[in-house]
Amino acid sequence: MKHLRRTIVATTTLIITGALLLTGCGDNPEPGSMSGMTPATTSSSAPAGQFNDADVAFASQMIPHHQQAVQMADMGIRKATTPAVKQLATAIKAAQDPEIKLMSGWLTTWGKPVPTPMHGHDMSGSMAGMMSDQEMSDLGNATGTMFDRMWTQLMVKHHQGAVTMAKTEQAAGKEAAAIALAKKIETDQNREIATMQRLMGQLPVS
Template sequence: MTSKRSLVRRGAAVAAAGTAALVLAACGGSGDDPAGHDGHTSTSASATASASASQGRHNAADVAFAQGMIPHHRQAVEMAELAPDRARSTEVKRLAADIKKAQDPEIRTLSGWLASWGEEVPAEGAVDHSVHGAGGMMTAEDMEKLEKASGAAFDTAFMEMMIEHHEGAVAMAKTEQADGSHAPAKEMAGRIISSQTAEIEKMNELLGRG
């Protein structure tokens, strides 16, 4: 009898141990099971990749391009807005309207990129007029001269200044194409190079330089 009781107790103990092992295994599977972790990691990686894809990869050159082109475009738009009341040439008025139409939306797009990257968006009016020729930017004196001009004098001054301004933008865009990594920014740079080079040629033709 003693032997039988001992065997029964031993069997019960083994059964209990087996049950405990199964419970522990089940718990381990929910937290430490490789498949479970892989599933979680894969989901996180997919979410990260998706977020990254929506923003697009960018580098310092992309940031510099956006931060430099925003005030550059703003000044071009400021110059273009003077044309309707001051220009004599219909061609100059049309050219100014095209410049404003193209560059206003690009300013918004560039600002959106910087905001999504957590970078500073140049403030309105943040145009550095101090150095003539820096990126083709006009000085305060240049802008004052343009504002005071009218008729044929305005047409000539506008085109001469805008050619220089466009040349600065084209140079900035070429730098972005060479050094940037954000695909949409490089595509915009390509459009700027194409459209503004064509406008430079048109203005040179109108000035009799073609």
């Protein structure tokens, strides 16, 4: 009886030891798949390695383009006398501030430099629709309904430039999130252009 008991214990020990060895020799777990850990991933909206030069150019140029639009929007919020102009300026700032942050995050993910605010630097020759220093100065000096009309005219020009840049990205870009943003910018700003063009027909000439 004692011999039988020793045999059962020895056999059980061998089975348990074998199971542990098989577990240890199985496939290695994926990095980060251990309990309590998650794999490190890049942003799902802009994966590293899935972009091209057109995507980088789009984000690098649209950021300062948007920054100038936000600067103009701030002027409109402060100085516009027509409620529709002030409302539009508020909407433009609310839309473009988050897009600046989004594109800045992409460039960081891609290992590319993020443009710094270029207030006071004339970049009118580098991107479609950008205001010159003189245009920004004239707008800043305008008052009353003259400001409202000038602001609206210049913002139409600015938006048209952004639409051109967005179309370029859609044609040449690779990163899906950047292309989707370009499509959104084209749609949103074309709608705002139509609104501003109607508005100009209602604003006094002087």
